[in-house]
Amino acid sequence: MIVMEELKRDLLNPFPWYKVMRSSKPVFRDTDSGLWNVFRYYDVKRVLGNFNEFSSQFGKAFNPAGGPISESIINLDPPRHTKLRNIVSRAFTPRAVEKMEPVIRDICENLLSKHQGGRFDIVKEFTSPLPVTVIATMLGIPISDMDKFKKWSDNVVGGSQRDFAEFPSMMKEMVEYFRRMIAQRKSDPKDDLITAIINAEVDGENLTELESLGFFILLLVAGNETTTNLISNSLLCIDENHETFNELKSSPELIPQAIEEVLRFRSPVQSIYRVAKKDTLINGTMVPAGSIIVPWIGSANRDESIFSNADQFDIHRKENRHIAFGEGIHYCLGAPLARLESKVALEMLLKEYDSIKVDRSIPMIPQNSTIVYGLRELTVKVS
Numbered sequence: 001m002i003v004m005e006e007l008k009r010d011l012l013n014p015f016p017w018y019k020v021m022r023s024s025k026p027v028f029r030d031t032d033s034g035l036w037n038v039f040r041y042y043d044v045k046r047v048l049g050n051f052n053e054f055s056s057q058f059g060k061a062f063n064p065a066g067g068p069i070s071e072s073i074i075n076l077d078p079p080r081h082t083k084l085r086n087i088v089s090r091a092f093t094p095r096a097v098e099k100m101e102p103v104i105r106d107i108c109e110n111l112l113s114k115h116q117g118g119r120f121d122i123v124k125e126f127t128s129p130l131p132v133t134v135i136a137t138m139l140g141i142p143i144s145d146m147d148k149f150k151k152w153s154d155n156v157v158g159g160s161q162r163d164f165a166e167f168p169s170m171m172k173e174m175v176e177y178f179r180r181m182i183a184q185r186k187s188d189p190k191d192d193l194i195t196a197i198i199n200a201e202v203d204g205e206n207l208t209e210l211e212s213l214g215f216f217i218l219l220l221v222a223g224n225e226t227t228t229n230l231i232s233n234s235l236l237c238i239d240e241n242h243e244t245f246n247e248l249k250s251s252p253e254l255i256p257q258a259i260e261e262v263l264r265f266r267s268p269v270q271s272i273y274r275v276a277k278k279d280t281l282i283n284g285t286m287v288p289a290g291s292i293i294v295p296w297i298g299s300a301n302r303d304e305s306i307f308s309n310a311d312q313f314d315i316h317r318k319e320n321r322h323i324a325f326g327e328g329i330h331y332c333l334g335a336p337l338a339r340l341e342s343k344v345a346l347e348m349l350l351k352e353y354d355s356i357k358v359d360r361s362i363p364m365i366p367q368n369s370t371i372v373y374g375l376r377e378l379t380v381k382v383s
C-alpha cells in the first residue's frame with residue numbers, strides 16, 4: 001500500500017510527504033488499498049464536516065457483526081447521531097468538565113510525587129496514566145477496580161501496550177464489567193458519568209444498553225491515547241524549542257495557546273475515515289459512491305495556504321484555525337476535557353521542574369499507527 005509505505009518510512013515526520021501530496025496529488029486513490037486520500041485543508045474540512053455527502057457509518061463494513069463501537073456516535077449519521085449526541089452531551093457538559101480540575105491536579109501531583117528528579121519514561125509514568133485515571137474517576141469506577149480498568153484500557157485501546165492475543169477476552173471482560181456497573185447504577189444511582197448517561201433522555205428516550213456500552217468504550221478509545229499523545233507531543237515540541245520552556249514557565253497563561261499550536265503542529269489524530277454517499281467531486285476529482293475516504297487532519301493543519309510558516313512551531317501564532325478536534329457534527333465531544341487535562345499537566349510539570357530535557361540518546365519510537373500520532377515512550381531528564 002503506497003500510503004502506508006510512505007508513512008512507515010518515518011511515522012514521526014510524515015509532514016514532508018503530506019506537503020508533496022498537497023501540491024501534486026491533493027486527492028489521491030491508493031490503488032493497492034482502494035482508499036481515497038485527501039490532503040488540503042478545505043477538502044479535509046469538507047469531508048469531515050459534510051455528513052450529507054460523506055458518511056461516518058462504516059463501522060459495520062469493518063466489523064460486520066456490529067458491537068458496541070459501531071453503535072456509538074462516532075460511527076453514526078443523523079438523525080440517529082443527532083439524537084444520541086444530544087443525550088450524551090447533556091451528561092458531558094463543560095460544567096462537569098470544569099468540576100474535574102481539582103481532581104486532575106490531585107492525579108498529576110500524585111503521579112509526579114514519585115519523580116523529584118532524574119530520568120524516567122514520562123509516557124509510562126505520567127502522560128498515559130493521567131487520562132485513564134481521569135476518565136475512570138468521571139465514570140465512577142471504584143478505586144479498588146482502577147488497576148483492572150487500566151489494564152483493559154491499555155489492552156483494548158492502548159496502541160503501545162496492546163496485546164492482540166488477549167484482546168477478545170479483555171474486551172469481553174470489560175463489556176461484562178460495564179454491564180454490571182449499568183445494572184448497579186440503575187438500582188443505586190450515583191453522582192457519576194455512568195449514572196448520568198444511563199439516565200439521560202431526549203424525547204423520553206434513553207440509550208439502549210448496547211449504546212451505553214458503546215459510549216463508555218468510545219470514551220476510552222477516543223479519549224485516552226489522544227490526550228496522552230497531546231501531552232507527550234507538547235513536551236517534544238517544547239524540547240525542540242528551548243526558549244518556549246522558559247517562556248511558558250515564566251508566563252503560564254500562555255500554556256493554552258501553546259497547546260493549540262501543538263494540536264496543529266503535531267495533531268494527535270492524523271487521519272479519520274468517511275464513506276462517499278454518492279459520486280462526488282473533490283477538488284476536481286470524481287470520487288465514486290461507496291469509496292472509503294481518508295481526510296488527513298495532520299496534513300490540513302500544515303497547509304501553507306492557511307497557516308503562514310506552517311512548518312514552524314510558533315506559540316504566538318495569531319490565527320490558529322486548526323482542525324485537530326475535527327469539524328461539524330462529530331467535533332470532538334471531549335475537546336474541553338483534553339484541553340483542561342493538558343493545561344493542568346503542563347502547568348504542574350513546569351511548576352515542578354526547572355528543566356525537562358528529552359533524553360535523545362534513547363531512540364524515539366512512534367505509535368505504530370497512521371491514525372494516532374505520538375510516542376510509545378519518551379524518556380526525559382528532569383531536575
Ligand code: HEM
Pocket residue numbers: 048056073074075085135218219220222223224226227230267268269272273324325326327329330331332333334335337338
Ligand atoms: C487531544 C485529545 C483529542 C483529540 C485530538 C481528539 C480528536 C477527535 C476527533 C478528530 C474527532 C472527530 C471524529 C470524526 O469526525 O469522525 C473526535 C471525536 C470524538 N471524541 Fe475526541 N479527541 C481527543 C480527546 C477526547 C477525549 C478526552 C474524549 C472523551 C473523554 C473524546 C471523545 C470523543 C467523542 C465521544 C467523539 C465522537 C463525537 C461524535 O461523533 O459526535 N475525545 N475526537
